[in-house]
Amino acid sequence: MFSLESGSGFWNPILWIFIFFIAFLLFYGIRGFGKSAYKKDTDQTKAFLSGNEESSAEEMHVKASNLYWGFTTSMKTVYTELRKMHTGNASDYVLWFVIILAFLFLIIGVM
Amino acid sequence: MNIIDVLIEQSPALIIAIPLLGAFLMPLVSRINSTVRNIFGLLVLCLTGFFVGILASDVLANGPRLYIFGAKDLAVPMVRILFEVDSMSIFMALITMVLAFITLIYSWSFMKDHDGLDKYYTLVLLLITSTLGMELTGDIFNFFVFLEISCIASCALIAFWISEGEALEAAFKYIVVSAIGALFVLFAIGLLYAQYNALNIATLANVLKYTFLDKIILVLLLVVLGMKAGLVPMHMWLPDSYGRAPPSVTLIIMGATLASFYGVLRVIFTLYGNVLSTTMRFSIPLNVLVGWILITLAIISIIVGVAMALVQSDFMRLIGFSAVAEVGYMFLAIGAGIAALGTPYATTALQGGILHLLNDALDIGLLFLVAGAVYYITKKRSLDDISGLARNMKYTTVFFVIGLLAVVGMPPLNGFASKFLIYESVYQLNPILSIVAILCSILMLAVFVKVFYAVFMGPELPAFKNVTEAPRSMLLAMGVVAALMIFIGLFPNLVIDALVKPAADALLNHAQYIGTVVGGV
């Protein structure tokens, strides 16, 4: 009753929630065997920077626009083209509209 | 006949009339007190919601319902404005009502410190009226009128933060694009009227022959409504306006966007329903051609949407680009359903697309609400400037995680249910479509994990040491949406059997829609 069936597969969310819940209880219990104490506010809790000095929070903050450098660099050609396409000019928006309109007129009108 | 039946008979008109009256009374009521104004808005929406509810229970049980403005019975010639409500219309109306309630509750604290709130609430109620009108109407010129009302109301609401110049620029671009689109729609309606001498959708569908002018009309309507829904490459107004409007407004504008998507469905399945199987050159039927055009544009939408979202640094603009990608998923499912019309997997694709409508409204809505809460607390827009908010804003973090998992499509939330249906039906048309859809789902995960890190984790900057949690009505709005999302995710079958299957059947069964009007004469 609770199972979603597309023509090609199954998915039963309630079952998965039960499994998740039971495994959660099991592993929370296993985790409790570990040690939870640590020495707070000593050198232990400072970030590990291979011995370098830790600067202020603003300087250590990795900004969000620097993330995914690997992905954007390997797709550099695609991204330059995409950024050039999004000019922000209102007449370019209408130009794209007219281009698609003409294109579809040709396809549907001719066929 | 008891009172409920009388109310159900009159409800299509009342659903439009009550918010319209509320919008016009709002400036008068606002003069009294701000609390009275808030309560008045809530009362108007509750009353409208009640009528939508009873109409929904009637339509889902008994089939399409007709309301004729100004006459008791149908009479030839059909010059009256007709509202024809079938299961698809009432599904869209339910989505609009949910978005409207959430907007109102959220606006109570979000817009509390602003001036001109009487105009704000008036415009919000007007936008709700026009969206409901677009969804319930059965007359194509009436659809155009409501489309224009929603354009103008949206434009004014996008420009609400006048003190920032970018909001005015976004509103200007929106109105230029929408006004040109609406003019083309008017041109198409004029061509329809000139040919067939009727404006009623069911009558037109009955007499439509696939002449050359009809081809022009189809292209015009498809391209303009696709542009209003955010199909690439005509999507560029969407991140601009979603990124600059107040986030509570963005929810309702999203409702208007989804109503344009509903317009595409109505045009293809009902208006051109009888001629969809005409074969054209190279013996390709019309539905295959239209379906593949929509699929191509949809695949480009998904790819461009997530690719651009990955490199944005403005929070709300990023969510706008991911909204473009989600609209691409909807068009992919609908296009596959049209291109493969008649096969069993086409019905599954259609159901997946319609469920994705509901899920997308809720998911992107929750993300915008969280973005609004972050903006309200920190007054900063760019992801580079915020950091470490999870220490103090725990509830907002949890809601953002729920929104993240849902928009990506992770089990067990609602996004997975609709994406599951879409993947497992679209691959039967062509495997490449499913592959691109799965890949872009993962890219969406990358986008939102980046946002999660940037806003909520990271070191505690001294500027944000003393931030407080978001106000309670905003948390309530976010909580209601998150609860709905979890419910749909855990019990997808209930929602699909009750709401989505009747809507898909109503779309495919255009003979019933036409027969309600034409058969009754």
Added chain:
Amino acid sequence: MDVLGLSELLVRIILGTLGLATFGIIFGLFYIGIDRKLSAHMQGRIGPPFRQPFRDVAKLFTKENIIPDHAIPWIFNLSPLIGLIATISILLYLPLGGFPPLFASGGDLIVILYLLIIPSLALVIGGFSSGSPYAIIGAQREMATMIAYEFPLAVLIITVAWNLLQKGITNVFSFSTIAAAPVWNQVAGPLGFIGFAILLFVLLLVTPAELSKIPFDSPEAETELAGGLLVEYSGRNLAMYYLTDGVKTVVMASIIVALFFPYNLSPFIGLGSYTGIIIDVLFYLLKVFLVILFSVTLIRVSIARLKIDQIVYTYWIPLTLASLVGLILVMWDQNIVQWFS
């Protein structure tokens, strides 16, 4: 559903979860031990004994669980747990040891594809919440790696399902259907055979990226990032990540075995019930060992670590093109055979 059926289902869920959790952890750690021993011998060393990973986990449980100053404690503690639990839950949908899946009508291939994202996502979020720049760089590299390897993986899964669909089978994504109709039996000619061989090769190359092993372990680069994502983790949280790694190894190998080599030995030998079952389980464990040997150990000892943009390039250009070639060969397979016959 009546009370008896419901209670039977509940007992099945509880016993199945506990049993498969034990199976996953014990055999996951065991296979990690074998992998370390074999790679040490390939490099001319002796290497640790086979039960070293068990000792590692036990030792980690006695260490202090340090939570850094800049971390967010509740996310820091919760992510390892969520990752491990999600990986265990995948085991209940896979056909293990020659048996059909425990809950065949509860999840299929697409569900497993998405559930496989959760452990990596837990690693990423744990890394982001650690509050150290090394961890942040490592976490975003893991995210980029995830984007990279999902493309060939998606092509592979859709090809397998599409091929079964063309033969007229329904419920093609379900694992019981896939295990009952092995891919090598569904090809009509040499083109399909070559196509599926290419896809098997691609899947064997996707596995080290999923498991964060060299040459694709840029997120956990010990020599560049001092441990990367896991730099601030210690004690029981690190033990949870270690266990997740082991269980995920078993899960990925089981998926490869279920997709490409689901054959059982007992029908060939024709043995009876209990001996047949034991032979099947042993054969399954042997198959998993061979998969781990070829996809993790051999590659790990022979190739150096790739840079992150090289990883994205490798998966998106050559490997995706290879898998698309495999898809096209499988699509043309039927047509070419009909053309020639």
